[in-house]
Amino acid sequence: MTTALYGPDGFFTRAAEGPADHFRTSVHASPLFAGALLRLIRDVDAALGHPATLDVVDVGAGRGELLAALHALLDTDPAPGLARRxxxxxxxxxxxxxxxxADISWQRYVPEHLTGMLLATEWLDNVPLDVAEVDAEGRARRVLVDPATGQERLGPDVDPADRFxxxxxxxxxRPGDRIEIGWPRDVAWADAVAALRRGCALAVDYGHLRSARPALGTLTGYRQGRQVPPRPDGSTDVTAHVAVDSAAAAAGTAYRIISQRAALRALGVGGGRPPLELARTDPAAYLRALSSAGAAGELIDPAGLGAHWWLLHEVGIELRGTMLAMSELASESSTQRRTNVITGAPAEGMA
Structure with missing residues (x-):
């Protein structure tokens, strides 16, 4: 998986194509997503006391679409103070x-000693991992794959670190179950969060929790906008959902796990249709609002992008009283809040 995605001719290192040619993320779906993140960045900036330099780092930046969108929003900001910092x-x-x-820097590794916002939108699902399958004797064995054909077979038992x-x-x-061994993602996320001296780290990704792991796994591929078998030959995006609670506990700092639907609604992305009266008084404005509502609906659709998880760590700050504080989710029912928001301390994990 590492070679297929990040090798010399890997899926993410090819010069001719970008990830957006093969799959659609929240960043690509609508500028409303970047707008919501900018509202969160403003909250982080305020919690930090408006530092002289505010870092905004996008890990797994693709072709820079999110940073370019944030940059464009700040360029048109009527209050340019944040843009300068x-x-x-x-x-x-x-x-x-x-x-x-030109003022967006580009590098291979996460910079250190950050003060600000660290973002990782659909990065962790592409951090390579091993897949195991439980055999008839109940042993977890690695799944080996031929890159040329995609044919799989069971290999040796998983090692002690995997078993732990x-x-x-x-x-x-149970026998026949497939398991996606997520500790490499935990390490990657913990390392990224450790680069943050003060501020907020946010991972956004498809994922699952210990209470509802998928018995058959989630490993799949995407090519030219279609879901395809996960052949690791460099031509295909090979991805698997993230064990979000495991990554959360590994970072060593308090966390909040929120559904994208709940998070974006708290940040002002509602998806409500404009009133029909607007169509009579200002048809052009009505059409713009209707288009925006459709884009918002895609971002918060619980059967699609709205099913993403947002994993949020506050490092040396508190976002209480801001848009993503739990009190801001009061519009959800108590049952929905239990599903949409999970909090944890660094030593607790997700028991």
Whole structure:
């Protein structure tokens, strides 16, 4: 999986194509997503006391689409104070894309000693991992794959580090179950969060929790906008959902896990249709509002992008009283809040 995604001719390192040619994320779906993140960035900036330099780092930046969108929003900001203080950095294995604004830096590794906002939108699902399957004797064995054909076979037993992670985060698997061993993602996320001196780290991704792990796994592929078998030959995006609670506990700091639907609604992305009266008084404004409502609906659709999880860590700050504080989710029913918002302390994990 590592070679297929990040090798010399890997899916993410090819110069000719970008990820957006193969799959659609929240960033690509609508500028409303970047607008919501900018509101969160403003909250983080305020919680930090408006520092002289505010880092905004996008890990797994693709071709810079999110940073370019945030940059454009700040360029038109009527209050330019934040724009003058923001330092944008894209972190990606691919070369710097053409046309990116010159003041967005581009590098291969997460910079250290950050003060501000660290973002990772659909990055963790592409951090390579091993897949195991439980055999008839109940042993978890690695799944080996031929890159040329995609044909799979069972290999040796998983190693002790894998077994330790499985016992904590993916227990009670039955013969035939497939398991996606998530500790490499935990390490990657913990390392990224550790680069943050003060501020907020946010991962956005498809995922699952220990209480509802998928018995058959989630490993799949995407190519040219279609879901395809996950052949690791460099031509295909190979991805698996994230064990979000495991990654949360690994970071060593308090966290909040929120559904994208709840998070975006708290940040002002509602998806409500404009009133019909507007169609009579200002037809052009009505059409714009209707288009925006459709885009918002896609972002918060619980059967689609709205099913993403937002994993939020506050490092040296508190966002209480801001848009993503739990009190801001009061519009959800108590049952929905239990589903949509999970909090945890660094030593607790998700028991």
């Amino acid at each position: 923001v330092r944008f950095t894209g972190v990606e294995v691919a070369a710097r894309p053409a046309g990116l604004p 992670w499985l016992s904590r985060w993916w227990p009670a698997a």
